[in-house]
Amino acid sequence: MFKSIRSRLALSFAAIALVAAVVLGAVLLVILQDYYLRLEFDYLRGNAKFVSSLVVAMTSDKASHDEVQSQIENLAFLTQTRIQVFDTNQQLLYDSGSPMRVNVNFGVMKQMLARQPNGNLPSNAMRVITVNGNPPGKLPPLEPSSDLPSPDSNVLFVYRSVQASGSPFGFDLNAETLNGGPRSPTKFRDTVMDPKSGTLLGTLILSDGPAYGRAILTSVAWGWTLASTVAVLFAIGVGWFISRRISAPVLALTHATTQMANGDLSSRANISSRDEFGTLARSFNEMADQVETTVNALRRFASDAAHELNSPLTALRTDLDLAVALSEEQPRAMIERAQATVNRLEELNRNLLDLSRIEAAHNAGAKETAPIDLVDEVRQLSEVYASQAEQAEIMYQVDLPDSPIIVQADAKQIQRAIGNLIENALKFTPPKGSVRVQVSQAENAASISVSDTGIGIPIDDVPQLFNRFHRGRNATAFAGSGLGLAIVKAIAEQNGAEVSAENLTTGARFTLRWKMLG
Numbered sequence: 001m002f003k004s005i006r007s008r009l010a011l012s013f014a015a016i017a018l019v020a021a022v023v024l025g026a027v028l029l030v031i032l033q034d035y036y037l038r039l040e041f042d043y044l045r046g047n048a049k050f051v052s053s054l055v056v057a058m059t060s061d062k063a064s065h066d067e068v069q070s071q072i073e074n075l076a077f078l079t080q081t082r083i084q085v086f087d088t089n090q091q092l093l094y095d096s097g098s099p100m101r102v103n104v105n106f107g108v109m110k111q112m113l114a115r116q117p118n119g120n121l122p123s124n125a126m127r128v129i130t131v132n133g134n135p136p137g138k139l140p141p142l143e144p145s146s147d148l149p150s151p152d153s154n155v156l157f158v159y160r161s162v163q164a165s166g167s168p169f170g171f172d173l174n175a176e177t178l179n180g181g182p183r184s185p186t187k188f189r190d191t192v193m194d195p196k197s198g199t200l201l202g203t204l205i206l207s208d209g210p211a212y213g214r215a216i217l218t219s220v221a222w223g224w225t226l227a228s229t230v231a232v233l234f235a236i237g238v239g240w241f242i243s244r245r246i247s248a249p250v251l252a253l254t255h256a257t258t259q260m261a262n263g264d265l266s267s268r269a270n271i272s273s274r275d276e277f278g279t280l281a282r283s284f285n286e287m288a289d290q291v292e293t294t295v296n297a298l299r300r301f302a303s304d305a306a307h308e309l310n311s312p313l314t315a316l317r318t319d320l321d322l323a324v325a326l327s328e329e330q331p332r333a334m335i336e337r338a339q340a341t342v343n344r345l346e347e348l349n350r351n352l353l354d355l356s357r358i359e360a361a362h363n364a365g366a367k368e369t370a371p372i373d374l375v376d377e378v379r380q381l382s383e384v385y386a387s388q389a390e391q392a393e394i395m396y397q398v399d400l401p402d403s404p405i406i407v408q409a410d411a412k413q414i415q416r417a418i419g420n421l422i423e424n425a426l427k428f429t430p431p432k433g434s435v436r437v438q439v440s441q442a443e444n445a446a447s448i449s450v451s452d453t454g455i456g457i458p459i460d461d462v463p464q465l466f467n468r469f470h471r472g473r474n475a476t477a478f479a480g481s482g483l484g485l486a487i488v489k490a491i492a493e494q495n496g497a498e499v500s501a502e503n504l505t506t507g508a509r510f511t512l513r514w515k516m517l518g
Helices: 005-060 067-080 212-260 274-325 331-364 374-391 410-429 485-494
Strands: 082-086 093-094 102-109 129-131 146-149 156-167 170-174 188-194 200-207 370-373 397-400 406-409 433-442 445-452 498-501 508-515
Touching: 005 067, 005 188, 005 200, 005 212, 067 082, 067 093, 082 331, 093 485, 212 274, 331 485, 370 374, 370 410, 374 397, 374 410, 374 433, 374 445, 406 433, 410 433, 410 485, 410 508, 485 498, 485 508
Parallel strands: 397 433
Antiparallel strands: 082 093, 082 200, 102 129, 102 156, 146 156, 156 170, 188 200, 370 406, 433 445, 445 508, 498 508
């Protein structure tokens, strides 16, 4: 299953999504954790400075141990930290204890004093909040909801002691929901110095402060896990969908190649997309067309060659058998016929080889072309065929322009094609007839035409005229292999030209035409 392209693409999408989610989540958590740790550290450091200054001040004022302890507990409650003070020998002097749960005493005046003329209460009128049940000074511990005389006899305070749970967001005074907030493991250590003498008085440690970001980090981690899971599942779905779209052309190509391997040369890849797969499919179809054409041509060639070779071989065997059976004076004519048959076979074989070479070079895209002058090529050939025409009592005419006509072609192949056309014209033209070779250039085309006053072309034979071994119905009385015009067509295609045939009032005309650039 996992060896297919579809599965590997889907898993690749999932892996990319997972890696991206892990990296993003890890970076986010690290940044948030660092941010909240710096907040917690700065919080402890700022409070430590104030606590340290208060301890120095109270120590300088000769405050008692209980008074300092009471203030330490008050500050621990307000800062929601644990405050510890050690002496120079690292002996514990003051400890506020854990800030998770403390008792808070709320004091209100039960007897109000008269306000002063300026509207303020007397200086000895106090409102007090203490922790762990200890009012300021040396007052005894309080019981819940008890009355206690104030240090000033004119004011009576009523205290109520309740438990409180602190958090970075406030204090929970509901006894039913007290559970304490998360605490930070960060500790801050500071030295307590006498500002006047610079003497080391001890060490201050603040710990168990509020964990500002722990709940947020936990929520972010859970959210990140959920989002990553959803992203990976979504990536798998998207990857599977895309992989199906991508692999469909590959599967179509695979099916087409399998069909061709099984012998179905007409199989083609039905892909209409315009992407790289579409280009590959079109290239494959073009290759398949070439393969089918070549194979079919080979099949036709084998069939046609066997058919064409059968007749001369039969005649050759018959003549040789008769020559063996007859007397010595009689076989000469048969041997001459056998020689003519051998000559025909040699010509047929030579033409087949030439045609195969030209078509093979054309299919391979191999061209050995150079600029040639069509006027000069026809002039050279005409010197040879003019004498043949004269011997056959045929008028041979050449119509050449004064200026050269240059095309890109293989000179030897062009001479072969023109020669085949002239030979056919001379062969099918009776005595007293005429053959005309004309080279011309009009607009963007250059052409060589060979016209005659011969037997012409039957209308039904025109479409198959340039096929291998095709001979017109009116040409059976003339010798030939049926490959001459097929060679002309192959040479024309190899050299970027077109060949056409048409009937005239008397005879026929064959034309080679090149398109000229510019």
